[in-house]
Amino acid sequence: MTNSETAEEPPAPRRPHGTAGRGGKRERLVAAARQVLYERGVEKSALADIAAAADVPLGNVYYYFKTKDALVSAVIEDYRQSFGELIAQVSQGEEPAGRLKALLAALTERQERLASYGCPIGSLSCELGKRDDDQRAEVGAILAGLIDWAETQFRAMGRDDARELATALIAAYEGIALLAAALRDPGLISTETSRLSRWIDFLAGLQPAGPGHRTGR
Amino acid sequence: MTNSETAEEPPAPRRPHGTAGRGGKRERLVAAARQVLYERGVEKSALADIAAAADVPLGNVYYYFKTKDALVSAVIEDYRQSFGELIAQVSQGEEPAGRLKALLAALTERQERLASYGCPIGSLSCELGKRDDDQRAEVGAILAGLIDWAETQFRAMGRDDARELATALIAAYEGIALLAAALRDPGLISTETSRLSRWIDFLAGLQPAGPGHRTGR
DNA sequence: GTCTATAGGGTGATAGAC
DNA sequence: GTCTATCACCCTATAGAC
Numbered sequence A, B: 001m002t003n004s005e006t007a008e009e010p011p012a013p014r015r016p017h018g019t020a021g022r023g024g025k026r027e028r029l030v031a032a033a034r035q036v037l038y039e040r041g042v043e044k045s046a047l048a049d050i051a052a053a054a055d056v057p058l059g060n061v062y063y064y065f066k067t068k069d070a071l072v073s074a075v076i077e078d079y080r081q082s083f084g085e086l087i088a089q090v091s092q093g094e095e096p097a098g099r100l101k102a103l104l105a106a107l108t109e110r111q112e113r114l115a116s117y118g119c120p121i122g123s124l125s126c127e128l129g130k131r132d133d134d135q136r137a138e139v140g141a142i143l144a145g146l147i148d149w150a151e152t153q154f155r156a157m158g159r160d161d162a163r164e165l166a167t168a169l170i171a172a173y174e175g176i177a178l179l180a181a182a183l184r185d186p187g188l189i190s191t192e193t194s195r196l197s198r199w200i201d202f203l204a205g206l207q208p209a210g211p212g213h214r215t216g217r
Numbered sequence C: 001g002t003c004t005a006t007a008g009g010g011t012g013a014t015a016g017a018c
Numbered sequence D: 001g002t003c004t005a006t007c008a009c010c011c012t013a014t015a016g017a018c
Helices: A025-040 A047-054 A058-064 A068-090 A096-109 A111-117 A120-128 A134-156 A162-183 A187-203 B025-040 B047-054 B058-064 B068-090 B096-109 B111-117 B120-128 B134-156 B162-183 B187-203
Strands: none
Touching: A025 A047, A025 A058, A025 A068, A025 A120, A047 A058, A047 A068, A068 A096, A068 A120, A068 A134, A096 A111, A096 A134, A096 A162, A096 A187, A111 A162, A111 A187, A120 A134, A120 A162, A120 B120, A120 B162, A134 A162, A134 B162, A162 A187, A162 B120, A162 B134, A162 B162, A162 B187, A187 B162, B025 B047, B025 B058, B025 B068, B025 B120, B047 B058, B047 B068, B068 B096, B068 B120, B068 B134, B096 B111, B096 B134, B096 B162, B096 B187, B111 B162, B111 B187, B120 B134, B120 B162, B134 B162, B162 B187
16 A cells, blocks of 8 residues: 555556546546535536546546546435445434434534535435436435434334424425525524424423423423 | 417517517516426526527527526516415415415425426525525525515414524425425425424414423513 | 547527518 | 527537557
C-alpha cells in the first residue's frame, strides 16, 4: 500500500473499474457528481462541470461511465451506501425511540445545507420521479429502506400502526426539507425536528403531553 | 353554430396581451406549459413541446413570452391563482378544523396524479429551489401563503403554536406527495391525509383520544 | 489507460416574410 | 400579429492520437 491521497497513479490499476483503483478518478468523479448534482440539479449539471470539479478531463469521464445516466446511477448507489451507514450509526442507540430521535438529530445537523438545496434524496427523487425507469426505482428504494427502518423502530415501541407512523415520519422530514429550501429558512428544520422528537416521546409513552404540545416532561 | 372550438380567431384581439384575448393563445400556452412542466419537469421540457401541446407555432411563443423563464413565471402566477381559489373554496367551511380537513380532502382527490408526478408546487419548488432568484421566491410565496392560511385556522382553534402546526401540516403534505411519487403508491396519500385529519380532530379537542391535554400554553 | 479534438443532435432565441 | 426558416450555442458522446 504505497498510497498517497492526491494524484498518485500506479500504472497498473488492475481492478475492474468497479472499485477503488489508486488514481481514484472514479471515486473523485462520483464525489464531484454527487455534490454538483445536489447543488445544481441533474438536468442543469453538465458533464463538463462535474469533470472540472473532479479535476478529470471531460473525455475521460466516458472511460469510467458509459453515459451520464450511468454516472447518476453511481451517485445514487453512493447515496444508498451513505444512508446505510447513517442508519447503522443511529441504530447503535439502545431504545427504538432514541434511535429515531438520533436520526432526526443527524438531519438537524445538516439544516444549513438542507435549507439551501433540500434533501439530497428528496430532490433527486423529485427530478427522477417524473420518469418511469430504473433510476426512479433505485432512489425510491432508498426512501423505502428508510421507512422500513423507522417502521422497525415503531414496531419495537409496540405500535400496531408502525408502518403508517414510519411513513409519516419520513414524509415529515422530506416535507420540511422542501419547505426550508423553498423559503430559505433553516430554522424550520430545527423547529420541526424538535416537534417530531416530542411526538416520538409521546408515542413511546414517555411524555404525558399530546402531539404538538410544548410542555416539558 | 358558427363557432368551432378549435382554430377560431377573431381579427381584433384588442386587449393588451396580458389577458384573455379570444384567440386565447397566451392562455393555451400557459395551460399547456403548466401541464408539460408538471409532467416532465422544467429542464426537460422544450419550448417546442409546449408550443406543440398548445397548438401554437414555436416561433410565436416569443410574441407572448420574451424568454422561457417568462413563460415559467406565468405558470407560477397561474398556480398562485389556482391555490388562491382552492383556499377560498375550502374556507367556506364554518369551523377551522373543518376547513383544514377540507383542504386535505381536496388533495386526496388528486392522489393519482400526485403519485405519478408529485405535488405541482412541490416539484416546481424543488427544481427552482436550487437557484436563488425571483422565481424561487415566487414559488416559495405560494407555499408561504398556504402555511399562513393554515396558521390562521390553527390560531382560530386556540392554538398558541399555530405557526409550528401549520408548517408541520404543509410539510406533511409535501412530504407524502414526494414519497407517493417516489414509490408510485397513491395509497400513501389517503393513508396520511386520513391520519392528519384525525390529528386535526385531536388538536381541535373533538376527540377524546390521547392522554390529558391542555388547551394552549 | 489517458486525454484532445470534434462530431452530432437538440434547444433557446431571432430575423424577416406574410 | 402571425408564422417560417434559421442561427448560434451548448451538451453528450465518440474517434483516435499519445
